[in-house]
Each structure stands twice: as C-alpha cells, then as structure tokens.
Amino acid sequence: MSIRVEGLTKIYGEQKAVNNISFSAAPGVLGFLGPNGAGKSTTMKILTGFIPATGGKADVCGFDVATHPTEVKRCIGYLPESNALYTDMYVKESLAFIADIHQLHEPAKRIADVIEMTGLGPEQHKKIGQLSKGYRQRVGLAQAILHDPQVLILDEPTSGLDPNQLISIRQLITDLGKTKTVILSTHIMQEVEAVCNHVIIINKGKIVTDDSLKNLKGANGKTSLEDIFIKLTNQ
Template sequence: MSIRVQALTKVYGAQNAVDGISFSAEPGVLGFLGPNGAGKSTTMKILTGFIPQTSGEATVCGFDVVTQSLEVRRRIGYLPESNPLYTDMYVKESLGFIAGIHQLHDPHKRIAEVIEQTGLGPEQHKKIGQLSKGYRQRVGLAQAILHNPDVLILDEPTSGLDPNQLIGIRQLIQELGKSKTIILSTHIMQEVEAVCSKVIIINRGKIVADDTLTGLRGKNNNDPLEQIFISLTAN
C-alpha cells in the first residue's frame, strides 16, 4: 500500500478534528470528500508531515510520517488549498528553485517536461504575481509533481480553472494516477466521477463511506454521487 492510515486521531482542544480513521490507498486516484470542517485538510496535513497526529499511525510508501518524515517528504507531492507561491518569482525561476530543493539530477530537462505537462509554456517567462488564478494553480501543481513523487496529495487542485483548463488538468490527474497514488480532495462531484476510481467520504472526523464509485452507487440505489454525499453528511 502506498498509504496506510490506522486509527488516526487529531484533537484540537475539546474537538476531535480527525476521529480514529483508518484507510489505505494504492496507485490510482482516490477522491477524499467531505463538508467543510470534516477533517479532510487536517488528514492531508498529517500525511504530508505538516502537523503531527494526536494518536494513531500513518505511513507513506512504508515510511512513518512522524519518525521518518524526511523520507515521506521525498516521496510525496502536495498542492495545498491555499497554494502558497513566491509571486515575485518568474514561473520558470520558481520551478528551478523547487528543483534545487529536491536536488534533481537534470533540472532543466525535468522543468521543461513539467511545463509541457501542465500547459505553462505560454506563461513560463511571466512573474507568478501576473498570472490568473487558474495559471497559479498550474504552477502549484507543477511544483508538486516536479520531483516525480510516488504519491500526490491535491487539495482542491482545479479551484479557479475555466472549463477548458479544467479538462486539461483532469486529464493530467488521470494520466498521473496510472502510476502514482493520488488523494484528490474536491467539492466538485463531477470531477470525482470523471477521475476517481475510489471514494472516501469523511464527516465530523469519521469516515462514513470507503468504496469504489460503482460499489458506493450500488449500496445507495444507484443515486448520483451528489445525492449520496448529501445523505451521508447531512447530520
């Protein structure tokens, strides 16, 4: 398993933001769904080593997220919802900076590949601060995949994209999911149906569904995913 989570809990004061969840993920695209405040971003921050869990265990590619954090970070690419970027840097310059952090062997070749993959060619010589929100999202995704990680964690990766850009990024995520394990958090149900092979729904810190799309529909009268989501997270 690329990702294994066992009895994972994160407590803030008197609130269990994540409440004893367990799941696993293999190569493919896993849709990680839930209402705002359900615990999605907290879980992703734990998996990427940004914050520690209160209890439970999580491993990425066999490495513990707490005791082997550096090994985890080498194997993971993360696009957070806030997508922090150096807006005074040029696009290509920022990718060169990230390549230096990861000590890539042939950075120029890899940067060119990622610019092509993410459709950043026309914008590569602009400052990030001059880009539209959609192109900033592409820069964040390019940074996340630059070191060719085994695992990608994408928090709202298509936020702000127009319909044409959306199709391109969805196709890229599908292609990457053929060889990588991808956790995709989104509120767009059509996106989940388009790219995800498996779905986890979390509500109030607990997992309320963990199944393939086909299996989830089969257990819920073949209702649309949006209706299933609402029925499982309404209380």
C-alpha cells in the same frame, strides 16, 4: 499500499478534528470528500508531515510520517488549498528553485517536461504575481509533481480553472493516477466521477464510507455522487 492510516486522531483543544480513522490507498485516484470542517485538510496535513497527529499511525511508501518525515516528504507531492507561491519569482525560476531543493538530476529537462504537462508554456516567462488564479494553480501543481513523487496529495487542485483548463488538468490527474497514488480533495462531485476510482467520505472527523465509486453508486440505486454525499453527511 502507498498509504496506510491506522487509528489516526487529531485533537484541537476539546474538538476531535479527526477521530480514529483508518484507511489505505494504492495507485489510482482516491477522492477524499467531506463537508467543510469534516477533517479532510487536517488528515492531508498529517500525511504530508505539515502537522503532527495526536494519536494513531500513518505510513507513506513504507515510512512512518512521525519518525521518518524527510523520507515521507521525498515520496509526496503536495498541493495545499492555500497554494502559497513566491509571487515575485518567474514561473521557470520558481520551478528551478524547487528542483534545486529536491536536487534533481537534469533539472532543465524535468522542468520543461512539467511545464508541458501542466500547460504552463505560454506563461513560463511571467512572474507568478502576474498570473490568473487558474495559472497559479497550474504552477502549484507543477511544483507538486516536479520531483516525480509516488504519492500526490491535491487539495482543491482545479480551483479557479476555466472549463478548458479543467479538461486538461483532469486528464493530467487521470494519467498520473495510472502509476501513482493520488489523493484528490474537492467539492466538485462531477470532478470525482470524472477522475476517481475510489471514494472516501469523511464527516465530523469520522469516515462514513470507503469504497470504489462503482460499488458506492451501485449500493445507492445508481444515484448521483452528489445525492450520496448529501445523504451520508447529513446524518
């Protein structure tokens, strides 16, 4: 398993944002779902070493997030919901900057490959500040996959994309999931049904289901994932 989480807890003041959750993830695309404030982003931030857990344990590619944060960061590509970018940099310049941080071998070739993968070719010579929201998302995704990590954590990766862009990015996520562990957080249920083979739904800091998409739909009368989500998160 690329990711193992055991008894993970995060407390802010008197609020348990994440309440003793456990799960694992192997190569493939895992849909990590929940209402706003359910604990999704908090869990992902803990996995990436962005914030510490209050209790429990999380391993990424065999490395403990708390004790080996540098090794974990080498294994993970992270696209946060906020997608903070250096807007005064040109697209290729920003990718070269990230490549330098990761000390990539043959960075120019890898940058060219990632630009093609993410469809950034037409915009590669523009400043990030001149790009549409959809293309900024592509830059964030390109930065996340640039160092070819084994684990990708994507928080609302298709936000702002038009229907044509959606198709290409969904296909990219599907292709990445063939060899990598991808955790995908989104509110778009059709997106989960299109690319995910496993689903975790978290509500009020606790996991309410952890199953394959096929089993989940079969156990609920083959209703839509949206209906299943509403049923499980309104309890």
